[in-house]
Every structure is written in C-alpha cells, then in structure tokens.
Amino acid sequence: MNSVTEYYSATQLRSDRWSALRDVTAQLAREAPAKISPTLRSRADELFEQLAEIEAYWAFPGMQDFDYMRRQFSHNSFAELAFAVHRVARALTTGAYRRRHIPLDQAEADDREEHDDEALLSPEMRAMTKPYFEVLIVDEVNDQQERWLKSNVHSMRRHEDSFIYEAVVVPSVEDALIAALFNHNIQAVVVRPGVTLRSRQDHPILGRFLQGIANIDHLDDLEPEDFGPALCRLLDDIRPELDAYLVTERSVEAVAGTDLGNCRRVFYNQEDFVELHLNILRGVQARYRTPFFTALTEYSKQPTGVFHAMPISRGKSITRSHWIQDMGAFYGPNIFLAETSATSGGLDSLLEPNGTIKEAQELAARAFGSKQTFFATNGTSTCNKIVVQALIKPDDIVLVDRDCHKSHHYGLVLAGAQVCYLDSYPLNEYSMYGAVPLREIKKQLLELKAVGKLDRVRMLLLTNCTFDGIVYNVERVMEECLAIKPDLIFLWDEAWFAFARFNPTYRKRTGMRAANKMRARFKTDAHAQAYAAQQELLADATDEDLLNTRLVASPQARVRVYTTQSTHKTLTSLRQGSMIHVNDSDFKGEVEQAFHEAYMTHTSTSPNYQIIASLDVGRRQVELEGFEFVQRQLEAAMAMRRAISTHPLLMKYFKVLTVADMIPEDYRESGTEMYYDPDRGWVDILDAWQNDEFVLDATRVTLAVGGTGWDGDTFKTKILMDKYGIQINKTSRNSVLFMTNIGTTRSSVAYLIEVLVEIAKSLDDLLDDASKMEKLGFERRVANLTLNYPPLPDFSRFHDAFRDDLESPEGDIRSAYYLAYDEQSCDYMDLDGTLYNALEDGQEVVSASFIIPYPPGFPILVPGQVISREILAFMRALDVNEIHGYRADLGLRVFTPEALAEVAGKRNRPLRKAVAKPKTKPKSDTKTAAE
Known part of the structure; x- marks a missing residue:
C-alpha cells in the first residue's frame, strides 16, 4: 500500500483508499474466517482509520453509513461489508451518487449499478439530469441534532428545484476550512451560531495538506460570537466562488455592517429552512446562469426567415x-442553427454590448475578480494589442521583458512606444529563459528617473506565468514598482494562467487578486504608517539602498492592473x-x-458567436467546478513528476526539471528545490508560493530529453507525435514541455509513463546491440545536447539611429519597423559569411526584422536592434526547423549603412564609428557541435 507521503492531495488519497479497501474487503469475504491473516485485518483496519479522517467532510457515503461499515468489519460480517464498500467505491468512481440514492444493503440493491456510469451516458442524457452539489453546515451539534439538521434540509427538496443537494455538518472553523479545501462538491456554506474554533480531533494526514493554506491562529483572540464572520472572511480568501450564509443570534444590523467576505445573506436565529433552501438554490443559480449561451440556444429553436449575410x-x-x-453530418444541426450575423433575439453585439453579452462579461468579471471583463474572439494576441494601444501613446516608455509573446512587440510597434527591453535570467543548459528579476526592473526605473524620464514611463509588461511555468510574485513586483513610479500601469500576460484563479495557492499570484488586495491594503492605517516609517528611514538612501530594500508604495499610489488570458x-x-x-x-x-476605440480597431465586426457562447459556459464551469478541476489537474501533474523521478529506467534517459533547475537560488528565499523528493515525499511548497520571488507552476512538467540523443524538436515530432500520438506544444534544444490541463486524466498520465518506459526500453535494446562506433555516436549526440550548449544572448541595444539620446536604453521600434518596408533601405547578410565578417571587422549591423526561432519562440532580434557577436553565435548554433523572419536562401535582413545614416541625420544623431575587433577563429566548431 502506498505511503501517505506519496499523495499530493487528500482527495486523491481518498479515492485510492476506497479502491484499496474494496480489494481488501473482497479478499476478506472470499477467505474462510479461520484463514484470515492478521496482516489482512491490519490492512483493512488501517484503511478504515485513514478514511475516518476524511469521510466526515463528504456527504456520500456519510459518517452514519461509514460507521456502520466499520461495525460490520468489527463483527466479521465480511460479505455484507464487501458489498457495501464495493457499492461506495463504484459510486464514487462513476458519479452515480450524484443522480440517485445508493443503497448499501444487498436487500435494497438493484442491478442499475453496472449501467450507471456517468461516462456512458449520452451528452443529451447528462444534460437532462439535475446538477448535484453539497452544502456545508457549520454548527457544533450532537448526532441527534445533526440528523435533525440533515432531515430538515432534505425535506425542503421540491420536484421543481433546478438542483439537488445533500448536507455535510461539521462543528468548527477548522473543520469547515478542511471541508472547503478538500470537498469540491461544496457550493454553499451555512454558518450557524454554535460554531467553535478548533476541531475536536487531530489530523495527522489532513494536517499536512491543510498546513499554510489558511492560518487561523490569529482568531484565538476573538470572541466565540465572532467566529462565524471570521469564517466567512476565510472562506472568501480560499474559495471566493462559494456562497456563505450566516445565521446569528446577535443583532443582524450590527453583523451585516461588518466584513463578511463572500456572505450572501445574514439570517437572525434562522429556523425557516424553506427560506434558507431557496437562498441556497438562488445563489447557485446565479453562478449557473449563462445569459448569452442561453440566448443562443433559444435563437436556434426559433423559426426564422434569413435575409442577411451568411448562407x-x-x-x-x-x-x-x-x-x-458530410460537413453537416460531422458537426450536427445545432451549430448551423445557431449561426447568424444578426444581433437580434437577445444575441447582442460584441462591439456595443448592452444585453446578454454585457451580462456574460459582468459574470466573468465576478468570477475572475476584475472590475471589468471583455471577451475576445481572436485570441490573446489581439487582447494584448488592444490593451497596449488603449494605454500607450507615441513616445511613452514601456518596460517589457524581451522574451514576451511576439504580439506585445507588434502592439508596441503599432502604438509607437519607446521600448525598454528587460532581460530575463537565462537557463543556458536548457536553452530557455526564466523571468525578469525584480532588481532588474527597479534598476531600470531608477536609471530612467535619474535622467529625468520617469514621467514618460507608462507601463510595465510581463508574462505571468511564462510558457515554461515561471510565476512572478505579482503583488511584490507591483508594490515595489509603485514605490518608485506611483502611477505605473501593469499589463500581466496570463495567457497560460487563467486557471490559477481557482486554486487557493495559485490565486495569490494572479494580477486581479493582487490588485484587489493592494487596493484594500493601501487604504488601511497600518499601511500608511508602514509607508511613513520607511520614507523616514530612506530619506538619504542611494539607489543601491533602494535596490536592496523591499519598498512600500505610497497610500496614494494608483492601482492600475490589466491581465490578458487565453x-x-x-x-x-x-x-x-x-x-x-x-x-x-x-x-x-x-x-x-x-479602450473602446482600441477594442473597435482590433475586434471583428463579425465575431464568432460560438466562441462567445463557449466563454460564457466556460465561466459557468469554473465558478461551479473550477476548484475541483484545477485540483485534479495538479494531482495529475504531481503524479507525473513522481512517477518519472522515481522510475529507475526512466532516470537513465530523462530528467524532470526541478524548481532548482529552473529558478536560481537567489530567487528562492524558501530554499525549495523540488516538489517531490524520493526520500521525503511531497515537499511543502506553500512557503515558496508565499515568499519566493519566483515559483514554478507544477502543472507544467519540463522533461530534459538530451540523454536520449534526440533534440527536443525531433523527440516531439518523430517520437511522441508520429509514433505514439502524444501532442505537446513547446520544446527547447534539449527538453520537451508536458502541460497538464483541467481535462487531463490519471489514465492520460499513465499512458505517457508507459510510452516513456517503452522509449527507454527501446534505447536500452538499441545500445545493447550497437557497435562501438554507434555507441560513440550516441554518446557524442548526448554530450552535444547536455554539455555543449550555446549561451543565451541578452538584448544588445537599439541602434543610435533609433534612440533619442544615449542616456537611457529605450528605442523607437516603430520607426525601425516601418523603415524596413523600403526595400532600398535593406540588404541580406549570410550568417557564416558576410555577417560574420562584418562583425569581426567591427561594423555595426542592425536587424530590419523580427527574428523568432521556434523554439524558443520569442524574438532574439527586433527591428532596429544591433546584432551582437553573441546573438550571431547563438543563431549559428541553433538547431531548429523554424526561424520566423530569417530566409535561409538569402540570409538575415539588415538595414543598409546609408539608410541608418539618413535616419540618424533626421534625428541629428552622429553615428558611432566602426571599431575593428580582434580577429577570432571562426566559430564553425560551435556550428558543428550543434549539428
């Protein structure tokens, strides 16, 4: 039986323990009583003990039935016990308990079980079933009172109700937090006057999962009557999507005026269960609503005469x-019945929404914690351009990470921004970049301040999280930058991080959550005092002092945050x-x-209504089950990490990159090096996510494949995709990235592990039969991919012709971009010939194009950038199939000296003279090594 330390979550532990108990009780039922070994009894008893900690927080099977099964075990009623455990395990797997009562007594059972798997139902049948959820009631009651509470809740059910629910009763704040964290079926919480603070039992298993998620030690000083409101606030922090209802014996007027978090309504000494029942259903219905999707489905049912565009x-x-x-047969009729170019019948206009689309966007704003949310039907690339164009005027200075998505670079061209590129820390060994250190951002802001340009700095644009999973400490970055520039605007590209809102640990590092927290904190007296104290301390501080200090923003700082999400x-x-x-x-x-004008500029006047409807439904899903799905996503990723990291055969050829591999020690205050240690099990990551400058998104598993002798692109295309049908997005020179998502299943993870084991076995067989020269060739390929890697180049600089002055590094990327439209201003240079020789002679060569190799997939050159010898060396060492902007038949597109001189003359800027550099041996060796 697996150790508890091998489990990342309590829900996964619960699922596996029920499966294990099913197997053990089945074996007990098969054995004659005299032949049952003490070991088998001990295993069953241990499983019951572990499940006893968890089952109190779930409505099915419920503690009453669970305790009955334990009594069956104690009385040696193994046949009846095996039947009951089998029914429970089966119902938990199939989801049958969500649709009907599951009898655990053989006399009451029927033959529906084997045909009641949710996965076997048609989509139409599943859509007709009433959604099921659970209500958490927090009140310290005895067993009789608990049964009375559940009975009253159950009696409120009506045939016309849109949903069905069961009640879970726990006594304390601590138990309520555990239930909310691990029971994803909970959609509402009723906090009654009898709530206590601490749980009545220790939690040796659950304590490890609960630790650090919600610290309640500060509640010890509260009066018992304040435990209910405090619990509502805590629930709002860990699961803001839940509806809370507070029942109090105090003055409701006094309670209603306090901070109650996500509490929807306060009841005075509530015993009217009908009213409570109706409020619970109404609260869930508010999240279930999909105004645009509903309008679209209704439109599809209407008989209409079509006299507009779109045949x-x-x-x-x-x-x-x-x-x-065949097209009609493939897609079915509904997608065509719902197609229209009309904005009638409740369908609304995306460009001027005032009906169902507006409602859908408002619901999305609530779900994601924003003040306003806007839908886009042509990707986050367009979203990025909209935000940049809405906020940036020509000659505004924008600080941006150089390895951000190319849409940002193009957006800055369109806006006419003066671009100041920031360098991320490099991961040379794996040919990828990390993220921009906060010290680098502060240093650039202070340098711009020193030359009198801080007033022109408009925006900081960063990617959170990066494609490879590096996540910023968002709140800290924004506050320290606001301490230097109080009106700075932040654009966080969260294209790969939309799911983070629905996990209590990940949510802390999202732009919207950080913005809301900062808004509230900046208004407090405590923050004003902290700011005043630091200002006094830093009265005579140097820039170096500021760089080494965790800065506090002014209470008057403006919180201006935008996020774009795919x-x-x-x-x-x-x-x-x-x-x-x-x-x-x-x-x-x-x-x-x-913003409205920018939105109009980039949004189609004929948006795809199916995409808008899917955004509406996707919002509904994450508000009602995002917590569950993201939790399962994390479980799948963690299981993948553990399986690969501990498999002796896989360890020969593969390596899962750890936190220490991807984040340098200087940025890890917690000292966390990996998420799973074979000797210690799962490492507590909460301290890292709370304090470290950068953390690693565990849902992305980067696998180093250099040990196979295949580069990342070959491993992806020729092995994973062509041979095994496994699809992935990103590779580097010697790694591949496996991204889990809310649709990833444990079966998918198991298949991937099987494939990797098969690949490793085939390599073993290949090397066993290989000749001496074949083995030598394999070793050379491995060494080339794991030892001989080209250093990643930093951003060089913009050429002087595209800079206003030499005091700061920002450049006019727009002028360079449009200058390249003139063929007479451009030429082509061969990497190994004319370009190499020009750089060796000390000439300044300037790129006329965006040069974007895939991988890594971001520009290593932008228009107007001086080509350094380091960049040339990197390009010559690249071993990839795609380099956007580069023509292999002609070479690299560059500006002619005459064009540069003309632009410089218009700016009244003398060009630097060429300085010959010492001749070095041609770097053909590097090229050969890469090949």
Whole structure:
C-alpha cells in the first residue's frame, strides 16, 4: 500500500483508499474466517482509520453509513461489508451518487449499478439530469441534532428545484476550512451560531495538506460570537466562488455592517429552512446562469426567415447541397442553427454590448475578480494589442521583458512606444529563459528617473506565468514598482494562467487578486504608517539602498492592473476565446474611451458567436467546478513528476526539471528545490508560493530529453507525435514541455509513463546491440545536447539611429519597423559569411526584422536592434526547423549603412564609428557541435 507521503492531495488519497479497501474487503469475504491473516485485518483496519479522517467532510457515503461499515468489519460480517464498500467505491468512481440514492444493503440493491456510469451516458442524457452539489453546515451539534439538521434540509427538496443537494455538518472553523479545501462538491456554506474554533480531533494526514493554506491562529483572540464572520472572511480568501450564509443570534444590523467576505445573506436565529433552501438554490443559480449561451440556444429553436449575410445561417447552404452533406453530418444541426450575423433575439453585439453579452462579461468579471471583463474572439494576441494601444501613446516608455509573446512587440510597434527591453535570467543548459528579476526592473526605473524620464514611463509588461511555468510574485513586483513610479500601469500576460484563479495557492499570484488586495491594503492605517516609517528611514538612501530594500508604495499610489488570458488554452472555450480583465482605478475617467476605440480597431465586426457562447459556459464551469478541476489537474501533474523521478529506467534517459533547475537560488528565499523528493515525499511548497520571488507552476512538467540523443524538436515530432500520438506544444534544444490541463486524466498520465518506459526500453535494446562506433555516436549526440550548449544572448541595444539620446536604453521600434518596408533601405547578410565578417571587422549591423526561432519562440532580434557577436553565435548554433523572419536562401535582413545614416541625420544623431575587433577563429566548431 502506498505511503501517505506519496499523495499530493487528500482527495486523491481518498479515492485510492476506497479502491484499496474494496480489494481488501473482497479478499476478506472470499477467505474462510479461520484463514484470515492478521496482516489482512491490519490492512483493512488501517484503511478504515485513514478514511475516518476524511469521510466526515463528504456527504456520500456519510459518517452514519461509514460507521456502520466499520461495525460490520468489527463483527466479521465480511460479505455484507464487501458489498457495501464495493457499492461506495463504484459510486464514487462513476458519479452515480450524484443522480440517485445508493443503497448499501444487498436487500435494497438493484442491478442499475453496472449501467450507471456517468461516462456512458449520452451528452443529451447528462444534460437532462439535475446538477448535484453539497452544502456545508457549520454548527457544533450532537448526532441527534445533526440528523435533525440533515432531515430538515432534505425535506425542503421540491420536484421543481433546478438542483439537488445533500448536507455535510461539521462543528468548527477548522473543520469547515478542511471541508472547503478538500470537498469540491461544496457550493454553499451555512454558518450557524454554535460554531467553535478548533476541531475536536487531530489530523495527522489532513494536517499536512491543510498546513499554510489558511492560518487561523490569529482568531484565538476573538470572541466565540465572532467566529462565524471570521469564517466567512476565510472562506472568501480560499474559495471566493462559494456562497456563505450566516445565521446569528446577535443583532443582524450590527453583523451585516461588518466584513463578511463572500456572505450572501445574514439570517437572525434562522429556523425557516424553506427560506434558507431557496437562498441556497438562488445563489447557485446565479453562478449557473449563462445569459448569452442561453440566448443562443433559444435563437436556434426559433423559426426564422434569413435575409442577411451568411448562407450557412440556419444550415440552409448545407442541407440544400449535394456535395457537402458530410460537413453537416460531422458537426450536427445545432451549430448551423445557431449561426447568424444578426444581433437580434437577445444575441447582442460584441462591439456595443448592452444585453446578454454585457451580462456574460459582468459574470466573468465576478468570477475572475476584475472590475471589468471583455471577451475576445481572436485570441490573446489581439487582447494584448488592444490593451497596449488603449494605454500607450507615441513616445511613452514601456518596460517589457524581451522574451514576451511576439504580439506585445507588434502592439508596441503599432502604438509607437519607446521600448525598454528587460532581460530575463537565462537557463543556458536548457536553452530557455526564466523571468525578469525584480532588481532588474527597479534598476531600470531608477536609471530612467535619474535622467529625468520617469514621467514618460507608462507601463510595465510581463508574462505571468511564462510558457515554461515561471510565476512572478505579482503583488511584490507591483508594490515595489509603485514605490518608485506611483502611477505605473501593469499589463500581466496570463495567457497560460487563467486557471490559477481557482486554486487557493495559485490565486495569490494572479494580477486581479493582487490588485484587489493592494487596493484594500493601501487604504488601511497600518499601511500608511508602514509607508511613513520607511520614507523616514530612506530619506538619504542611494539607489543601491533602494535596490536592496523591499519598498512600500505610497497610500496614494494608483492601482492600475490589466491581465490578458487565453481561456481556450487552460479552461473550457473554443479556440481563440480569450478575455481581458481590468482592475484600473483610473479606467472610467482616463481609459474607457481609448479602450473602446482600441477594442473597435482590433475586434471583428463579425465575431464568432460560438466562441462567445463557449466563454460564457466556460465561466459557468469554473465558478461551479473550477476548484475541483484545477485540483485534479495538479494531482495529475504531481503524479507525473513522481512517477518519472522515481522510475529507475526512466532516470537513465530523462530528467524532470526541478524548481532548482529552473529558478536560481537567489530567487528562492524558501530554499525549495523540488516538489517531490524520493526520500521525503511531497515537499511543502506553500512557503515558496508565499515568499519566493519566483515559483514554478507544477502543472507544467519540463522533461530534459538530451540523454536520449534526440533534440527536443525531433523527440516531439518523430517520437511522441508520429509514433505514439502524444501532442505537446513547446520544446527547447534539449527538453520537451508536458502541460497538464483541467481535462487531463490519471489514465492520460499513465499512458505517457508507459510510452516513456517503452522509449527507454527501446534505447536500452538499441545500445545493447550497437557497435562501438554507434555507441560513440550516441554518446557524442548526448554530450552535444547536455554539455555543449550555446549561451543565451541578452538584448544588445537599439541602434543610435533609433534612440533619442544615449542616456537611457529605450528605442523607437516603430520607426525601425516601418523603415524596413523600403526595400532600398535593406540588404541580406549570410550568417557564416558576410555577417560574420562584418562583425569581426567591427561594423555595426542592425536587424530590419523580427527574428523568432521556434523554439524558443520569442524574438532574439527586433527591428532596429544591433546584432551582437553573441546573438550571431547563438543563431549559428541553433538547431531548429523554424526561424520566423530569417530566409535561409538569402540570409538575415539588415538595414543598409546609408539608410541608418539618413535616419540618424533626421534625428541629428552622429553615428558611432566602426571599431575593428580582434580577429577570432571562426566559430564553425560551435556550428558543428550543434549539428
């Protein structure tokens, strides 16, 4: 039986323990009583003990039935016990308990069980069943009172109710937090007057999972009557999507005026269960609503005469065709019945929403914690351009990480920004970049301040989290930057991080959550005092002092935060469904009109209604089950990490990159090096997520494959995809990235492990039969991929012709971009010939294009950037199939000296003279090594 330390979550532990108990009780039932070994009894008893800690927090099977099964075990009623445990384990796996009562007595059972698997039901049948959830009631009651509470709740059910629910009763704040964290079925919490603070039992298993998620030690000084409101606030922090209802014997007027977190309603000495029942259903219904999707489905049912664009509308051009009936058969009728270019029938306009789309966006804003949310139907690339164009005017200075998505670079071109690129820390060994250190950002802001340009700095643009999973300490970055520039705007590209909102640990590092926390904190007296004390301390501080100090922002600082999210990448949405979330104190007064114009500029006048509907439904899903799905996503990723890291055969050829591999020690205050240690089990990551400058998103598993002798692209294409049908997005020179998502199952993880083991076995067989020269060739390929790696180049600089002065590094990327439209201003240079020789002669060569190799997938050159010898060496060492912007037949597109001189003359800027550099041996050796 697996050790408890091998489990990342209590829910996964619960599932496996019920399965194990099913096997053990089945064996007990098969054995004659006299032949049952003490070991078998001991295993069953241990499983019951472990499950006893967990089952109190779930409605099914419930503690009453669980205790009955334990009594069956004590009385040696093994046949009846095996039947009951089998029914429970089966119902938990199939989800049957969500649709009907599951009898655990053989006399009451029927034959429906084997045919009641949710996965076997048609989508139409599943859509017709009433959704099931559980209500957590927090009240210290005895067994009789608990049964009375549950009975009253159960008696409130009506046939016309849209949902069905069961009640879970726990006595204390601590038990309520445990239940909310591990029972994903809970959708509402009722806090009654009898709530206590501490649990009545120790939790040797659950304590490890609970530690650090919600610290309640500060509640010890509260009066018992304040435990209920405090619990509502804690629930709002860990699971803000839940509805809370507070029942109190105090003055409801006094209680209602306090901070109650996500409490929807306060009841005075509530015993009217009908009213409570109706409020619970109404609260869930508010999250279940999908105004636009509902309007679209209703529209599809209406008989209409189509006299507008789109022959495909209502499917007419399909059904009348003799040649494309296969398309209609493939997609089915509904998608065509729902197609229209009209904004009638409740469908609303995406460009000027005032009906169902507006409602859907408002619901999304609530779900994601923003002040305003806007839908986009052509991807986050467009979202990025909208935000940049809405906020940036020509000659505004924007600080941006150089390895951000290319849409940001193009957006800055369109806006006419002066771009100041920031360098991320390099991971040379794996040919990837990490993220931009906070010290680098502060240093750049202070340098711009020193030359009198801080007033022109408009925005900081960073990727959170990066494609490879590096996550910023968002709140700290924003506060320290605001301490230097109090009105700085932040754009966080969270294209790969939309799911983070629905996990209590991950949520802390999202832009919207951090913005809301900062808004509230900046208004407190404690923050004002901390700011005043630091200002006095730093009165004569140097820039170096500021760089070494954790700065406190002014209480008057403006919180101006934007995030862009690819809903389609990490949540449920059709491709290109994305959202822009806004939490800007100055949006209404300063930005709204410009944002509207930018939105109009980049959004199609014929948006795809199916994408909008999927965004609406995807929002519903994450509000009602995002917590569960993200939890399972993390479980799958952690299981993958553990399986690969501990498999002796896989360890020969593969390595899961750890936190220490991807984040240098200087940025890990907690000292966390890995998420799973074979000797200690799961490492507590909560301290790291609370304090470290950077953390690693565990849902992304980067696998170093250099030990196989294959580069990342070959391993992805020729091995994983072509041979085994495993699809992945990203590779580096010697690694591949496996991304789990909310649809990843444990079966998918198991299949991947099987494939990797098969690959490792085939390599073993290949090397066993290989000749001496074949083995030598393999060793050389491995050494080339694991030892001979090209250093990643930093951003060099913008050429002087595209800079206003030499006091600071920002450059006019727009002028360079449009200068390249003139063919007479450009030439081509061969990497190994004319370009290499020019750099060796000390000439300044300037890129006329974005040069984007895949991988790593970000620009290593932008228009107007001086090509350094380090960049050339990196390009010559690249061993990839795609380099966007580079033509192998012609070479690298560069500006002619005459064009540069003309631009410089217009700016009245003398060009630097060429300085010949010492001749070095041509770097053909590097090229050969890469090949």
